[in-house]
Amino acid sequence: MESREKTEYWRWGEYQRVMPSRDLNNSEIITAGVDVGSVGSKAVIMTDGKVHAWSVMRTGSNSSDSAKKALGWAMEDTGLTLKDFNYIVGTGYGRVNVPMANRAITEIACHAKGANYIWGPSVRTVLDVGGQDVKAIRCDQKGKVVSFLMNDKCAAGTGRGMEVIADLLKIPIEEVGKVSLSVTEEPKPVSSTCVVFAKTEAVGLLRKGWSKEKVLAAYMRAMSIRMSELIEKVGCEKDFVITGGQSKNIGIVQRVENILGIKSLPTPNVKETGRDPVAAGAIGAALYAKALYEKSSKR
Amino acid sequence: MTISAGIDMGTQRVKVVIIKDEQVLSQTQNFLGFEPTKAVEQAFEEALQKAKLSHEDIQHVTATGAGVEMVSFADSTVSMMGADARAGACFFSSARTVIDVGAEEARAVKCDERGAMLDFVVNARCAAGAGTFIEAMSRALEVELEDMGSLSLKAERASPINASCVIFAESDVVSLIHRDEPKTEIARAIFDAMAERVSSMVYRLGINPDIVLVGGVAKDVGFVASLKRRLGTELLIPEEPLFAGAVGAALIAGKRAARRQQ
Amino acid sequence: MQVITYYGYQDGSGEYYIVIDAEKCNSCGDCTKACPQDALKMETMLIDLEDKLVAAVTEEHRKKIRYTCSPCKPESGQVPCVQACGQEAISCVWNPLNQK
Numbered sequence: 299m300e301s302r303e304k305t306e307y308w309r310w311g312e313y314q315r316v317m318p319s320r321d322l323n324n325s326e327i328i329t330a331g332v333d334v335g336s337v338g339s340k341a342v343i344m345t346d347g348k349v350h351a352w353s354v355m356r357t358g359s360n361s362s363d364s365a366k367k368a369l370g371w372a373m374e375d376t377g378l379t380l381k382d383f384n385y386i387v388g389t390g391y392g393r394v395n396v397p398m399a400n401r402a403i404t405e406i407a408c409h410a411k412g413a414n415y416i417w418g419p420s421v422r423t424v425l426d427v428g429g430q431d432v433k434a435i436r437c438d439q440k441g442k443v444v445s446f447l448m449n450d451k452c453a454a455g456t457g458r459g460m461e462v463i464a465d466l467l468k469i470p471i472e473e474v475g476k477v478s479l480s481v482t483e484e485p486k487p488v489s490s491t492c493v494v495f496a497k498t499e500a501v502g503l504l505r506k507g508w509s510k511e512k513v514l515a516a517y518m519r520a521m522s523i524r525m526s527e528l529i530e531k532v533g534c535e536k537d538f539v540i541t542g543g544q545s546k547n548i549g550i551v552q553r554v555e556n557i558l559g560i561k562s563l564p565t566p567n568v569k570e571t572g573r574d575p576v577a578a579g580a581i582g583a584a585l586y587a588k589a590l591y592e593k594s595s596k597r
Numbered sequence: 598m599t600i601s602a603g604i605d606m607g608t609q610r611v612k613v614v615i616i617k618d619e620q621v622l623s624q625t626q627n628f629l630g631f632e633p634t635k636a637v638e639q640a641f642e643e644a645l646q647k648a649k650l651s652h653e654d655i656q657h658v659t660a661t662g663a664g665v666e667m668v669s670f671a672d673s674t675v676s677m678m679g680a681d682a683r684a685g686a687c688f689f690s691s692a693r694t695v696i697d698v699g700a701e702e703a704r705a706v707k708c709d710e711r712g713a714m715l716d717f718v719v720n721a722r723c724a725a726g727a728g729t730f731i732e733a734m735s736r737a738l739e740v741e742l743e744d745m746g747s748l749s750l751k752a753e754r755a756s757p758i759n760a761s762c763v764i765f766a767e768s769d770v771v772s773l774i775h776r777d778e779p780k781t782e783i784a785r786a787i788f789d790a791m792a793e794r795v796s797s798m799v800y801r802l803g804i805n806p807d808i809v810l811v812g813g814v815a816k817d818v819g820f821v822a823s824l825k826r827r828l829g830t831e832l833l834i835p836e837e838p839l840f841a842g843a844v845g846a847a848l849i850a851g852k853r854a855a856r857r858q859q
Numbered sequence: 860m861q862v863i864t865y866y867g868y869q870d871g872s873g874e875y876y877i878v879i880d881a882e883k884c885n886s887c888g889d890c891t892k893a894c895p896q897d898a899l900k901m902e903t904m905l906i907d908l909e910d911k912l913v914a915a916v917t918e919e920h921r922k923k924i925r926y927t928c929s930p931c932k933p934e935s936g937q938v939p940c941v942q943a944c945g946q947e948a949i950s951c952v953w954n955p956l957n958q959k
Contacts, residue, residue, distance in 0.1 A: 359776065403905050406864060430765060442907070443862055447876070451868035451922040452723070453764035462764060492871035493764050494724035494733065495701065505631055527869065531876075531952075586905065593908055718929070722871030722956065761922040762870075797926030 314371050316351040317572045322377065325350075327591055329385045330372070331583025332365050332399060333408065334392030336450075337429040341368035342580040343376065347588050349572030349581065351376050361392030369398065385591035387583040403586055406446040409433060411582030413539060414441025416573040417563050422535040425525060425554065425562075426578070427544035429457040434528040436535065441582070445532040454491040455524040457543045460550075462493050463517045466500060467510045475549035478514040485512050487519035496520060514549070522553035529558060539563045541575035599854040600650065601657045603847030604637065604671060605680065605840070606664035609700040609728075610813075611637045613644040614843040615655065616851060619687065623647035624840050633667055641670075657857070659850035661842050663702065673853055678706045678717040680845030685809040686712030687848055688835040693805040696795060696824075696832075697841065698814040700728040705798040707805060712848075718798040724763040726794045728814045733763045734787045737770040738780050745784050746819030752785035760790030784819060792823035799828060809833045811841035862906055865952070866916035867924040873955035875925040875933075877940070881906060881913040883948035890914050893943035898927045914949060928953070 322328075325345035333340045334357060342352040353371040357364045365388065373379075380398060388396025389408040396402065413424045419439040426433040431450035437443055453459040464471045485508075488499045496517055503513045529538075540562045544550050555561050566573040574581075598618060605612040611633070614624045625647065627640040645651060652670075660671035661680040668674075677697070685695035686708055695706045703726045707716040720726035724733070735742045756778050759765040770783055791814075799808070808830055814820050815838035825832055835841065860882050867876035881904050891899040891914060898920040904913045920927045931938045933953035940949055 359772070407905055430768075445861070445863040445865070447865035449868045451761040452870035453762045454870070458764055458768060490722065490871060492722055492724055493762075494729055495722070495871070502631065524869070527874075531865065531869075531874075532863075586908075589908055720872060726872075759922075761868075794923070794926060797923075797929055801929040801932075 312355040314351070314353040314374060315569070315572070315574075316375050317349060322350075327384050327588050328378070328382050329387075329584045329587035329591060330369060330383050331408065331580040331585070331587060332369050332386065332388050332396045333390040333405065333577070333579035333583060334361050334365050334368070334388065334396060335390045335428070335579075336431075338576075339364040339368040339390075340577040340580040341365075341372040342577050342584045343372050343378065344581075344584040344588060347585060352572070352574060352577050352580065354574070354576050357392070361395035362397055365392065365396040366398070385587040387587040387590070389579050389583040400587070401590070403583060405579050406443050408579045408582030408586065410435050410437035410443035410446070411441040411585050412578030412580070413437060413541065414439075415581050415585060416566060416575055416578060417537065417539050420537045421539055421563065423529065423532070423538045425529050425538070425540045427455060427457065427525060427540065427542040427550070429543055432456055432525055432528055434532045436532045447528055447532050449528055453493045454496075455521050455528070459493040459521060460544060460547065462497055463500060463514060466497055467514060469510065469514070472546075474514060474518075475547040475551070477511050478518045478549035479552065480511045481515045484519065485516045487523055488516045491520050491524050518549045519553055522550055522557055525550070525554055526557040529554075534558050534560060536560055537563050539575075541578050543576070545575060599656050599851045599858070600654055601659070601847050601850035601854050602641070602644070602655045603680070603843040603845065603850055604641065604658060604660040604662075604668050605842035605846060606633070606637060606660060606662035606668055607699055607842070608663050608702070610839075611640050611662075611664075612840050612843040613640045614840055614847045615644050615648045615650065616844070616847045618851065619848065621844070622650070624837070624843065626839065629664070633664060634669070637668055657850040657854035659846040659853065661846040673850070675846055675849050676714075677842060678704060678719075679714045680842045680849065681706045681811065682708035682714035682845070683712040683848050684811065684841040684845030686710060687844065688841070689807060689809055689833045691807040692809045692833065694799060694802065694808040695841075696799065696808060696810045697812040698727060698791075698795060698810075698820070699812045703727050703795055703798065703812075705795070705802055707802045712845075716802055718801045720794065720798060725761060725766070726791070728812075730763050730766070730787065730791060731814065731817065731820070733767060734770065734784070737767045738774075738783060740780060740784070746788075746817040748781050749784035749788050749819035750822060752779070752781040754782055755786035755789045756782040758783065758786045758790070760786065785823070788817075788819040788823035789827070791820060792827040795824060796827040804828070804830065806830055807833050809835070811835065811838040813839050815839075862904075864915070866921050867952070868922060872925070874952060875928065875954075876952040877916050877924060877928070878950045878952060879914050880948045881911065883946045884911075884913040885946050885948070886912040887945070888914070889943040889945070890940040890949050893939040895931065895939065896920070896927050898924075899940060
């Protein structure tokens with residue numbers, strides 16, 4: 299059994315960022331959103347509804363600890379303490395276990411809101427391809443959710459499913475996209491979307507003499523079809539964006555765009571703008587925190 | 598008197614049974630590997646040799662299973678559900694439900710006393726519902742496949758694992774092992790999850806005893822225990838559950854041969 | 860206006876969802892009582908910054924909805940939860956792939 303530490307290909311790494319240009323002293327409302335997923339935990343700090351600092355890390359065995367760690371890390375080098383926050387919202391799978399949150403909101407609403415912040419009011423359809431789930435979201439120009447579908451039952455289309463083929467072919471996950479696009483002609487997809495059976499098919503294709511890139515292309519095409527089917531269920535309307543760990547996989551991005559017949563909006567410059575698609579849920583939560591705080595202070 | 602053969606072309610193995618009327622003359626199995634057509638020819642030859650017969654002696658060959666199109670020399674085919682129903686009724690005259698859990702597919706079939714198939718539910722194309730799940734977990738746990746069952750029987754509780762997908766379960770198992778979760782409880786969780794899935798198929802048909810369990814997984818004591826617990830009924834298991842499909846196909850082949858004789 | 864959630868999944872064997880429109884839902888809870896598997900519950904959802912009690916599939920059943928709903932025979936098009944709803948807020952998507 300290969301060691302998991304060595305093959306954690308699809309985990310895109312942990313990090314914390316602070317926006318240099320934000321000034322705390324001139325800020326009225328300080329809020330935070332904490333998104334505790336089954337795989338990753340993200341915390342976003344906002345000042346007056348603009349991203350100030352954020353963290354992305356792996357969820358540990360305890361949701362509550364992960365929430366505290368994520369927010370604590372996001373707060374690093376900001377000079378903030380917990381008392382400074384006007385309102386905190388918890389979201390994600392572990393949202394009920396965010397001890398410092400004023401309330402919890404489902405990821406359904408938060409992801410749509412986050413996408414609206416990151417890409418603007420033109421975004422209508424979001425494909426979020428996470429490590430162990432795929433989400434298809436339709437939203438309106440205000441970032442209100444119109445349709446939400448999450449598939450976390452089946453590995454097909456998830457980052458974990460991609461890791462399986464990367465492991466098999468011994469190709470680093472950061473390169474699978476590029477390698478899959480190096481085929482001269484796009485092969486038919488593997489007939490099975492079940493990752494276990496698709497892997498067996500891939501082994502058979504390799505034995506038949508298929509090149510690694512051809513096998514990879516066939517596998518990715520099948521996974522892209524699955525993702526596209528989920529988007530088609532909620533309906534695909536422009537503008538369309540792809541978020542989550544697999545959004546960096548150009549093999550998936552191009553195939554999904556090709557199948558759906560629509561181009562996705564490019565990712566904004568994360569470092570300069572703080573608009574990090576990986577943290578979309580936490581961004582939405584922090585925005586809801588601001589809105590709820592404003593609503594409560596009006597009374 | 599008719600001599601017939603049944604060929605069950607599964608996803609992992611081919612099973613061949615030769616019968617005379619209702620008596621089994623010989624049976625063989627072969628792993629398909631990467632040359633399935635060769636595997637089935639070899640298995641058939643071996644079965645003929647064991648029965649001391651030649652191909653011409655076989656009046657009718659009926660094939661069944663996922664790979665049924667690959668059996669080029671079959672005279673006819675029958676659905677897996679039909680074969681299961683026929684075999685179940687032959688093994689146990691009281692059989693009214695047959696559960697067949699194979700490597701990649703699981704089925705529940707409702708039948709009457711003559712072995713005619715009345716209704717069925719299939720769980721296909723998802724590894725989490727079939728024998729592949731147990732195999733994958735045995736690798737993740739670093740336990741021999743044959744030992745998984747007895748290992749699970751030692752557990753008092755089932756570990757919390759994401760059993761909706763084999764791939765997710767494998768990840769869960771890795772982190773659970775790191776946290777010193779007992780392997781017995783993980784094994785138990787896997788069999789419980791499979792039993793829940795399989796029993797849901799049975800509920801869909803309605804619980805109609807007696808319930809017969811066949812297929813490769815039927816020999817696994819862990820799975821049988823979890824399934825009995827889940828269904829709350831006894832299970833009838835033939836001595837060679839792996840050959841049920843082939844036996845059923847052979848019986849149907851015999852009937853078809855007899856009809857042609859008339 | 861709609862706020863639709865698809866509870867369920869698609870896997871190799873087909874697609875199975877219980878679909879609930881939180882805007883149409885009037886919080887009556889009739890569907891939760893009609894479900895013989897206790898798979899539905901009332902949940903608070905924030906819509907337009909207001910809390911609303913809406914029907915949802917329980918966490919426990921979302922990943923096995925095919926098996927949960929199977930006894931109600933969704934392929935017949937008549938399932939108790941859908942029939943219980945006076946607002947047409949709940950519907951069922953049931954598309955198993957063809958079986959041999």
